């Protein structure tokens with residue numbers, strides 16, 4: 001059954017390959033036709049005239065113009081390795097009849113570009129310059145986030161168009177070649193962009209139109225951009241505004257069932273010289289008041305007492321207050337504050353899935369106006385051993401409504417609100433923070449965590465091999481720190497006739513590791529044993545782990561020493577947390593006798609039982625019993641590259657069938673005798 005499907009898939013893949021290649025051939029044709037009149041092959045800068053095509057566009061017109069470039073040091077003979085400083089310009093023009101809110105433009109760079117500045121825009125994922133954009137990047141407008149229409153502004157070009165001046169470094173491509181991006185497009189929802197066309201060698205443009213098929217969910221009439229879904233949603237609400245300062249409230253909502261932060265640090269960048277006078281519900285790690293006193297703030301606020309200011313950093317690092325400040329009159333007394341930076345999934349505790357803090361912000365000229373409000377940019381949030389969040393630029397949304405504090409049936413509304421959406425990114429290879437080892441009752445070797453699963457940056461790779469496969473281990477070796485496993489691994493390899501390399505593989509370097517052990521497999525069900533190891537010297541409070549299996553996950557029955565729940569929204573995933581009183585995963589401690597015993601990790605363990613009812617063709621030994629994804633405190637853990645295999649006696653489907661057949665025969669024979 002599977003074979004023909006695969007053939008079909010590869011045939012359709014071939015067809016799409018053909019279609020795609022003929023398509024790129026077409027666009028190459030376009031370029032020749034379009035470039036007919038061009039002839040601007042020289043490497044000189046040329047002022048960008050508005051392309052005539054924009055008059056034929058009645059949607060959103062985007063263009064990208066390469067302006068100039070210069071060889072950078074070092075000068076190399078190898079043309080592909082030579083770096084160049086380039087300048088280019090991106091333009092976005094609203095040539096349609098509806099306002100474009102919060103514009104976003106994707107530029108498909110592909111010459112290992114590194115952006116150094118982008119005047120008129122910010123990089124969507126909040127990265128600081130210089131930023132590696134070799135795989136393309138999305139820019140969001142800043143300070144001009146919205147583009148009005150020609151109709152409502154009487155054709156004021158400054159309000160309907162934004163230009164972004166880009167400078168950066170790029171590699172390869174000898175002149176007269178021009179390093180153009182692969183593509184440009186509008187990244188806002190509800191628009192369709194054809195492939196861009198080129199005019200000359202240095203300009204490409206595209207006209208994006210509203211997608212008539214795009215349905216806006218809940219077409220509520222709002223003046224602002226609708227709120228977006230994301231794993232983490234932050235809102236920056238202006239609660240009170242005065243001439244030179246305002247009170248803002250920041251709300252952090254965890255919307256992902258597996259999202260989590262511990263001891264979160266939030267940072268952003270003030271774009272207009274602001275500073276934080278005071279805070280409630282949070283504090284900043286550094287104060288550095290000299291930045292105020294010697295900076296523009298000190299010049300403007302001559303008589304201001306900066307010694308009381310909270311932070312003058314352009315990039316303050318903000319952290320939650322510890323619980324003992326919850327009822328502090330000066331800095332506490334705010335709902336959802338003061339949990340020492342923990343943000344849990346709603347399934348664990350709905351009241352801990354939100355954090356709130358407030359700050360008093362002072363502004364600088366020219367913003368000395370009650371209505372001149374600008375949120376900080378480049379938001380970043382991180383925790384210890386948690387998923388990596390990447391945040392988009394703040395987007396102005398409909399003002400948040402708050403229930404009236406006096407309990408009356410009235411709501412108060414923020415003066416202005418911005419939303420910042422952060423999504424979880426999957427850890428890259430060798431950059432996880434936790435890892436998994438596999439074992440099974442039918443194989444006496446454990447498959448350990450991958451070599452360098454959590455990076456080998458602090459490991460001396462002269463003494464170990466960062467690219468070798470991890471060596472199979474005897475089960476008891478999992479209980480000791482990696483540094484003390486060497487002798488065991490070598491002895492095991494010798495007994496089992498496994499390869500025994502001169503240079504040992506490097507450690508996994510993970511703070512937390514999990515062992516998934518297939519405990520038993522019988523006709524109606526099977527069991528697994530999960531063990532968590534904490535190799536850090538601090539404990540994890542309210543730990544959780546989530547195990548995603550493939551179809552076998554549907555058979556989840558029970559877990560004995562943890563509190564287990566099947567997640568409703570994520571397929572075949574079991575959510576496990578400590579039972580009351582066992583919500584701490586303790587840290588690593590000294591052995592009983594530190595001189596002779598290795599250090600001991602913190603451990604928690606439970607058996608999990610599964611049924612096979614309603615799951616035909618399930619093959620636990622063949623791999624169905626091993627997880628396809630494992631999360632610890634929200635972070636996706638690195639999985640081993642292989643699973644334990646059974647020696648021929650154990651794992652033969654025919655053998656298994658034969659066994660059932662014999663059992664059935666015996667049963668028939670026995671029952672027969674009693675008739």
Ligand SMILES: *[C@@H]1O[C@H](CO)[C@@H](O)[C@H](O)[C@H]1NC(C)=O
Pocket residue numbers: 078079080081
């Ligand atoms: C030129 O540089 C590229 C990229 O750095 C490298 O892959 C290539 O091997 C180099 N070629 C020669 C001939 O050195």
Ligand SMILES: *[C@@H]1O[C@H](CO)[C@@H](O)[C@H](O)[C@H]1NC(C)=O
Pocket residue numbers: 132133134135
């Ligand atoms: C670009 O994509 C390649 C292949 O997917 C990946 O190896 C590389 O890390 C990516 N670079 C960046 C800056 O994301």
Ligand SMILES: *[C@@H]1O[C@H](CO)[C@@H](O)[C@H](O)[C@H]1NC(C)=O
Pocket residue numbers: 228229230231391392421422423
């Ligand atoms: C975050 O993910 C949601 C879907 O979960 C998606 O709609 C949204 O565009 C993403 N945001 C960013 C900035 O990637």
Ligand SMILES: *[C@@H]1O[C@H](CO)[C@@H](O)[C@H](O)[C@H]1NC(C)=O
Pocket residue numbers: 263322323340341
């Ligand atoms: C609060 O978090 C910090 C780390 O951010 C930690 O050092 C401290 O022990 C924690 N305090 C409490 C009371 O848990």
Ligand SMILES: *[C@@H]1O[C@H](CO)[C@@H](O)[C@H](O)[C@H]1NC(C)=O
Pocket residue numbers: 347348349563564565579580
């Ligand atoms: C197990 O976890 C669920 C979900 O968090 C919770 O509702 C339930 O009370 C917990 N049960 C026990 C015994 O702790």
Ligand SMILES: *[C@@H]1O[C@H](CO)[C@@H](O)[C@H](O)[C@H]1NC(C)=O
Pocket residue numbers: 369370371372
């Ligand atoms: C404040 O700014 C708004 C728009 O930015 C402007 O219309 C208004 O006149 C300004 N008020 C003062 C007092 O400068």
Ligand SMILES: *[C@@H]1O[C@H](CO)[C@@H](O)[C@H](O)[C@H]1NC(C)=O
Pocket residue numbers: 262263264265285317382383384
């Ligand atoms: C938060 O920032 C402080 C100060 O920069 C740092 O010591 C701490 O390790 C950070 N914590 C996290 C979770 O990133």
Ligand SMILES: *[C@@H]1O[C@H](CO)[C@@H](O)[C@H](O)[C@H]1NC(C)=O
Pocket residue numbers: 590594595
């Ligand atoms: C653990 O052992 C080391 C020496 O091996 C010693 O320096 C340290 O104080 C011990 N820690 C505790 C908590 O006993």
Ligand SMILES: *[C@@H]1O[C@H](CO)[C@@H](O)[C@H](O)[C@H]1NC(C)=O
Pocket residue numbers: 483484595596597598599
């Ligand atoms: C474990 O490894 C550490 C670091 O190499 C070493 O100091 C310690 O003596 C070892 N412990 C045992 C029991 O071998």
Ligand SMILES: *[C@@H]1O[C@H](CO)[C@@H](O)[C@H](O)[C@H]1NC(C)=O
Pocket residue numbers: 443444445447642643644645646647
């Ligand atoms: C155990 O599994 C490993 C990895 O698949 C395999 O190399 C080894 O031969 C297996 N051992 C036995 C006894 O089957």
